[in-house]
Amino acid sequence: MAKYLLLKHYRGAPAAVNDVRMDQWTPEEISAHVQYMNDFAAKLEQTGEFVDAQALSAEGTWVRFDGEGRPPVTDGPFAETKDLIAGWMAIDVDSYARALELAGELSAAPGAGGKPIHEWLELRPFLTEHSTSTE
């Protein structure tokens, strides 16, 4: 088994095929999309491949240490930051091929016009713990 992270981006990913902002969809299309995502997660729970899924707010802040005894410096959101993560799903699957298959399925979630979004998702393998047999 290997764990993978499926990352969805608010921005920073290449443009989707069906690239229409959600507030330009019909309310029914939004409902269909949400339903698809929920069904997808429920199916993975059934197959024993689901680990976690979370959505992130589009609003965030950059923070860094500014020296002993000083409050951290905060800034942003920076307009020049190209990448903005919208959420993730962690899966635990038997093979890379299976991970690709699931990512493809998630990318096919319906969008404007009820057609698949063909959204680019980022698939990232987890670095595993030091395994027993590695010398």
Add this chain to the structure above:
Amino acid sequence: MDEVLLRSLTPGVLTVLGRRGADFAAAEDAVQDALVEALRVWPADPPRDPRGWLVTVAWRRFLDATRADTARRRREDVVVEEPVPGPVSAVDDTLQLYFLCAHPSLTPSSAVALTLRAVGGLTTRQIAQAYLVPEATMAQRISRAKRTVSGVRFDAPGDVATVLRVLYLVFNEGYSGEVDLVAEAIRLTRQLATTIDHPEVAGLLALMLLTAARRPARTARDGSLVPLAEQDRSRWDTAAVTEGVAVLQAALARDRLGEYQAQAAIAALHADARTAAETDWVQIVEWYDELVRLTGSPVVRLNRAVAVGEADGPRAGLAALAELDDALPRHAAVAAYLHERDGDLATAARLYVEAARKAADLAERDHLTRRAARLNARRTG
């Protein structure tokens, strides 16, 4: 097995151990062990006297732990084995337990966790699941909380307001998991109301009942949020409404108004309207004025702006909104709604998108996006 019965026995068992001389932290651990054991054993072998069973098992666990502890630390003061019944009634002890678990020295998340475990009788696993954190994290949070209150005298009088805040927090954060935290918050508030005669405790119980009554109508079949005005009111829980109104009326008759009673009064006015159009917004605005007077809270002022918009028209609502800081949570959502009512659909749609970007929960975000989508579709289609 009746898990709620099991939970309701927890504070009583805990106070028995306390009266026998056990300190709070150790007694609480022992009761938790007994609860976990009961959950394991009772389904196949239910005891005839559940409370007696819990006391026996918890006391044995406590003695085992204390003996191990004593041997390790070679302590001189040995705990008496024989029960020493105290003169204090169990009711008073339960109230003290509420105070202790909501002690002002605790952070809100610690107070919530400790209350759910020591007063509510939930297991660490159930609490962890409800708040979506690992069980080990929740276990640490609870043991740190117990260390924090270890110096607090068990018989010191507490502040009801802090207890109510903790219970309201439990009620409001209705996360998933096997335990329904909304029902649990109502149960704990109801139990508190039987131990102390206080109009704000009754006010909070009424507020919870009246709010929870709307729950069956709050979510559509597809999981999306249904706003109050669009809810199918025939799906409201009439038994909860009836009880909530009765509890509230009794509290208001005492003439010691507080913020929970005022909020409950607003919820009762909504419950009273058979359709959204029949809502008595003028009276609701008056109750919001009381709430502003009682709390001075900017969030209350924000909600008041919505009520003003309904009572005196969207322009009046927008005027009330203009006095408030637009950094307030949900400010954009309220502005969007008032502009929509005012017929300015372009501004409303833009503000709904902004509100969705700032939304703190997923259902609300999707709801606001849908509102924007509906307006955009109407404008272009």
